[in-house]
Amino acid sequence: MDGWPSWRGVIEFGATLAFALSGLIEASRKKLDVVGVCVVAFLTAFGGGTLRDVLLDRRPFFWVEHAHWISALLVLCVASMLLLRTRHIHFTARAMQWPDAVGLGLFAASGTQIALDVQMPAIVAALMGTVTAVFGGVLRDVVCNDIPRTFIDHRPYAVCAFAGAWVVIGADALGLAAGVGLVLGGAVAMTLRALALWLGWRVPAWRQQD
Amino acid sequence: MDGWPSWRGVIEFGATLAFALSGLIEASRKKLDVVGVCVVAFLTAFGGGTLRDVLLDRRPFFWVEHAHWISALLVLCVASMLLLRTRHIHFTARAMQWPDAVGLGLFAASGTQIALDVQMPAIVAALMGTVTAVFGGVLRDVVCNDIPRTFIDHRPYAVCAFAGAWVVIGADALGLAAGVGLVLGGAVAMTLRALALWLGWRVPAWRQQD
Amino acid sequence: MDGWPSWRGVIEFGATLAFALSGLIEASRKKLDVVGVCVVAFLTAFGGGTLRDVLLDRRPFFWVEHAHWISALLVLCVASMLLLRTRHIHFTARAMQWPDAVGLGLFAASGTQIALDVQMPAIVAALMGTVTAVFGGVLRDVVCNDIPRTFIDHRPYAVCAFAGAWVVIGADALGLAAGVGLVLGGAVAMTLRALALWLGWRVPAWRQQD
Numbered sequence: 001m002d003g004w005p006s007w008r009g010v011i012e013f014g015a016t017l018a019f020a021l022s023g024l025i026e027a028s029r030k031k032l033d034v035v036g037v038c039v040v041a042f043l044t045a046f047g048g049g050t051l052r053d054v055l056l057d058r059r060p061f062f063w064v065e066h067a068h069w070i071s072a073l074l075v076l077c078v079a080s081m082l083l084l085r086t087r088h089i090h091f092t093a094r095a096m097q098w099p100d101a102v103g104l105g106l107f108a109a110s111g112t113q114i115a116l117d118v119q120m121p122a123i124v125a126a127l128m129g130t131v132t133a134v135f136g137g138v139l140r141d142v143v144c145n146d147i148p149r150t151f152i153d154h155r156p157y158a159v160c161a162f163a164g165a166w167v168v169i170g171a172d173a174l175g176l177a178a179g180v181g182l183v184l185g186g187a188v189a190m191t192l193r194a195l196a197l198w199l200g201w202r203v204p205a206w207r208q209q210d
Numbered sequence: 211m212d213g214w215p216s217w218r219g220v221i222e223f224g225a226t227l228a229f230a231l232s233g234l235i236e237a238s239r240k241k242l243d244v245v246g247v248c249v250v251a252f253l254t255a256f257g258g259g260t261l262r263d264v265l266l267d268r269r270p271f272f273w274v275e276h277a278h279w280i281s282a283l284l285v286l287c288v289a290s291m292l293l294l295r296t297r298h299i300h301f302t303a304r305a306m307q308w309p310d311a312v313g314l315g316l317f318a319a320s321g322t323q324i325a326l327d328v329q330m331p332a333i334v335a336a337l338m339g340t341v342t343a344v345f346g347g348v349l350r351d352v353v354c355n356d357i358p359r360t361f362i363d364h365r366p367y368a369v370c371a372f373a374g375a376w377v378v379i380g381a382d383a384l385g386l387a388a389g390v391g392l393v394l395g396g397a398v399a400m401t402l403r404a405l406a407l408w409l410g411w412r413v414p415a416w417r418q419q420d
Numbered sequence: 421m422d423g424w425p426s427w428r429g430v431i432e433f434g435a436t437l438a439f440a441l442s443g444l445i446e447a448s449r450k451k452l453d454v455v456g457v458c459v460v461a462f463l464t465a466f467g468g469g470t471l472r473d474v475l476l477d478r479r480p481f482f483w484v485e486h487a488h489w490i491s492a493l494l495v496l497c498v499a500s501m502l503l504l505r506t507r508h509i510h511f512t513a514r515a516m517q518w519p520d521a522v523g524l525g526l527f528a529a530s531g532t533q534i535a536l537d538v539q540m541p542a543i544v545a546a547l548m549g550t551v552t553a554v555f556g557g558v559l560r561d562v563v564c565n566d567i568p569r570t571f572i573d574h575r576p577y578a579v580c581a582f583a584g585a586w587v588v589i590g591a592d593a594l595g596l597a598a599g600v601g602l603v604l605g606g607a608v609a610m611t612l613r614a615l616a617l618w619l620g621w622r623v624p625a626w627r628q629q630d
Binding site: 241242243244245249260264267269271273274277278280281291353 | 474475477540541543544547568570574576577578579622623624625
């Protein structure tokens with residue numbers, strides 16, 4: 001309980017908040033009603049971690065352990081909607097990319113660490129980290145009636161999470177404290193995604209004239 | 211086993227039947243083939259409860275406990291399809307709203323009660339009731355290639371289930387018999403949804419000219 | 421460990437490989453990038469079995485038990501993509517139907533047998549076999565942004581898996597060795613699907629002018 005669980009707690013909290021914000025921004029751009037805003041923010045924030053917990057058969061879910069996060073998120077959604085409505089704030093299409101990148105990195109790190117803790121093989125842990133990081137955003141896009149960004153945006157997204165997951169696995173194999181692996185892995189995934197957005201990196205694809 | 215489990219049994223049976231009917235009506239309007247009709251009826255009837263049982267880690271599933279319901283539903287689907295084909299019965303777009311409202315109320319109540327029985331915090335129980343009530347209909351709409359009604363219909367839907375769930379939680383906190391809470395909560399959710407449809411209530415949204 | 425588990429191992433391996441191929445073919449036709457190709461191949465190969473294992477509460481997942489399959493599939497995806505890109509190989513729309521039919525048959529048989537092994541009632545086992553067989557393909561189509569073939573293709577698909585499942589259940593009830601039921605059930609499902617494709621069988625539907 002002492003040492004890294006608190007690291008993981010902080011990182012999961014940050015990841016949940018970051019994804020909730022990206023969901024809020026996206027829902028406000030789509031002009032969803034107040035129920036839609038809450039649903040999108042919830043699915044984005046809790047979707048990836050819930051799928052990870054189902055796949056690893058971990059109970060209670062992290063949002064049952066932290067049941068007050070649910071109420072806090074509900075208040076956040078309604079309050080931001082009222083605020084945005086009053087202040088006439090508008091978001092550009094790219095505004096949600098930055099909280100999204102933060103959530104991607106943090107969830108990739110914590111998902112991988114949790115899978116390692118229950119003795120999953122390295123490749124499975126890397127997959128779990130990637131799933132945790134990516135699935136919330138996939139749900140957000142599906143519910144907003146977009147094709148999931150992960151599949152059509154040719155800039156690396158899942159790949160950044162996958163790379164960050166391997167950093168966590170490497171740190172674990174080297175016997176470093178779990179907190180170090182979490183921070184390093186999260187930072188690598190986030191930085192790669194930010195660079196990918198900034199420099200316009202592209203994933204290898206078929207030739208255009210193929 | 212005595213007392214309220216039988217209440218819950220009756221309520222789950224009613225909810226499953228009501229959602230199966232709404233799925234049947236929707237599938238017949240979309241002119242799906244016999245396989246499609248069965249798939250849509252099954253997903254609508256069993257989808258919400260299955261997600262609830264996965265999230266709460268309850269096994270066996272309620273449709274494994276009542277395996278004969280599956281066969282009964284299969285017979286019901288094929289029989290109604292033959293009947294509808296012969297009698298040239300057509301449904302209007304709004305015909306499925308009424309069984310849908312009944313299923314919504316009953317599943318909201320039973321899902322909340324089941325979550326309370328396994329000692330979930332109140333906010334989690336309310337969420338479970340809402341998920342149980344809403345998810346079957348979401349699957350029905352996704353499979354029929356519609357955008358889920360819950361997200362675009364601006365009349366309250368999930369909100370009614372959420373309100374009904376809190377009635378169940380309140381009755382539980384007051385120490386009333388579980389049957390009372392179930393019936394009251396289900397009735398409140400159903401009535402709210404019926405009033406919302408009838409009076410055209412709307413969920414707060416962004417301003418049109420925002 | 422002696423006798424039929426090895427049968428099941430062979431059959432699950434064949435089914436996974438067949439569905440991975442169908443996913444690869446479909447992803448290459450859609451010109452997805454390398455991440456998309458891997459995601460589609462993974463979801464198609466592992467989706468049905470994972471849903472089955474979640475529903476039956478079986479852990480570890482079959483892809484955690486065989487974690488090297490994941491790495492092998494990753495290598496296969498990247499290698500085939502490079503090969504296809506170099507050799508300018510193109511697939512017709514119908515190319516994926518044949519590995520798809522093989523995967524359908526094999527997963528229907530193994531899914532049913534696994535459900536019988538954990539004492540599910542016959543109708544639930546038949547449903548589990550069908551879900552295992554069908555769900556990977558549904559995920560493939562959803563991710564490739566198609567309407568799932570199972571729901572719009574009026575040729576029998578899920579029905580073939582359902583028929584194969586009942587052959588496995590019948591063989592089990594007759595007390596035959598599990599290997600016999602698996603091979604028979606898989607062969608029946610595969611043959612029915614191949615005949616359906618070849619002879620253009622159709623599922624009963626509404627009348628056109630209805």
